[in-house]
Amino acid sequence: xxxxxxxxxxxxxxxxxxxxxxxxxxxxxxxxxxxxxxxxxxxxxxxxxxxxxxxxxxxxxxxxxxxxxxxxxxxxxxxxxxxxxxxxxxxxxxxxxxxxxxxxxxxxxxxxxxxxxxxxxxxxxxxxxxxxxxxxxxxxxxxxxxxxxxxxxxxxxxxxxxxxxxxxxxxxxxxxxxxxxxxxxxxxxxxxxxxxxxxxxxxxxxxxxxxxxxxxxxxxxxxxxxxxxxxxxxxxxxxxxxxxxxxxxxxxxxxxxxxxxxxxxxxxxxxxxxxxxxxxxxxxxxxxxxxxxxxxxxxxxxxxxxxx
Ligand SMILES: [Zn+2]
Numbered sequence: 001x002x003x004x005x006x007x008x009x010x011x012x013x014x015x016x017x018x019x020x021x022x023x024x025x026x027x028x029x030x031x032x033x034x035x036x037x038x039x040x041x042x043x044x045x046x047x048x049x050x051x052x053x054x055x056x057x058x059x060x061x062x063x064x065x066x067x068x069x070x071x072x073x074x075x076x077x078x079x080x081x082x083x084x085x086x087x088x089x090x091x092x093x094x095x096x097x098x099x100x101x102x103x104x105x106x107x108x109x110x111x112x113x114x115x116x117x118x119x120x121x122x123x124x125x126x127x128x129x130x131x132x133x134x135x136x137x138x139x140x141x142x143x144x145x146x147x148x149x150x151x152x153x154x155x156x157x158x159x160x161x162x163x164x165x166x167x168x169x170x171x172x173x174x175x176x177x178x179x180x181x182x183x184x185x186x187x188x189x190x191x192x193x194x195x196x197x198x199x200x201x202x203x204x205x206x207x208x209x210x211x212x213x214x215x216x217x218x219x220x221x222x223x224x225x226x227x228x229x230x231x232x233x234x235x236x237x238x239x240x241x242x243x244x245x246x247x248x249x250x251x252x253x254x255x256x257x258x259x260x261x262x263x264x265x266x267x268x269x270x271x272x273x274x275x276x277x278x279x280x281x282x283x284x285x286x287x288x289x290x291x292x293x294x295x296x297x298x299x300x301x302x303x304x305x306x307x308x
Contacts, residue, residue: 002060006051007296008067009111010036010043010086017050018289019058020296024122028054029292040088048101055104064105066298067098068114068291070141075156078108084139084174107298111291113150113159115284116143117301118294119247123285130243133284134161134230136250140182143294144241149301162186166232184229187251193222209255220258227259231266238271238279249284256283 004027008017015032030053032046051065071083071090078095080086099106109117116125116133125131129148135141142161144151151158162182163175170179171189183189190205197218199211211219234246252259264281267274284290 003063003300004058004060005063005296005299006054006065007114007292007294007298008047008051008065009114009291009295010047010067010069011111015043015047015050016292017047017054018292018296019054020293021060022063022300024293026289026292028057030054036086036088040092043086043089044094044097044101048098051098051102055102062104063303064107064299065098065102066107066109066114066295067095068109068111068295069094070111072160073108073110073156075108075152078106080108105299105302107302109150109295109298110141110143110156110159112141113143113152114294114298115141115249115290116145116159116247116294117150117297118286118290118292119249119284120145120148120294121297122293123290124247124282125245128243128245130241131245131247132161132237132241132243133247133249133290134233135284136186136248136252138186138188140186146241161233161237164233164236166229181229181233185226185233190222190226190252193225194219197222205252209252209258212255212258223255223258224262226252227262228266230259231263232270234263234281235267235270235274238267238274242273242277242279244277244279246279246281247284248281249287249290253283 003022004019006019018029019027032050070085071080080089095106095108112135119125131145133143140162142159144159163180165179166181167179171183173180173183187205190208194203194208208219
């Protein structure tokens, strides 16, 4: 009998869910209907409804649901304690509520951690046991996989790599720090630098990329700045972890050729272990499916822990 789990990815504006088999095959996939601004009950109804719909369409043994959410998670309690996008879901027993309604195991996880696990399971990290993933978006999310499992820290908040300091007196960040990686290398940061450098009052990271392709010097400089910030952060990660693989994902990835040379140069300059090992820095494989894969893998992982 086929065994499957359901992964749910709660994004900034909508949710997606997929039924995925234990072998890693996507069996079915849907998008939610609720706008996340409609408040807690509507969002939870939509999450439960999406999972039920997928479950009703499947035959086979349902291992449970994994849910990836943007924000800080208290793992033991199954709470979201801090989230820019989902304030309505904060400080509420989200995991237990959904678990009770479904009558099946539910695992709550930070979305970038889930994405890193997805890349380990079915993506660019298939052949390694340890990796770091950085997802470049509105902010920068991070996930650390050690011995095939998510590194959580003591509460569940490890891997907040977007808030590594890359410039001691850099741009202020919502987290309270200055010069966080995500203020210098996210898609939002690229747009902000573009506006600051007079590329247009509403210029987006995508448009800065188009300008770079046309040889615009200010646009090219922005990607060098971004590469430098990423390189500083990744050099720190290489020096801390000595992992074989560091992956980047997200909207700005098409601009790889414009930011990666500076990034690699910076890592080389700042990391002895990078220079003396076969450490790989590359693009993630699964695009926007990594979070769904990782979320779906969570119930399988929990199960195997219980079996031990
Ligand atoms: Zn920060």
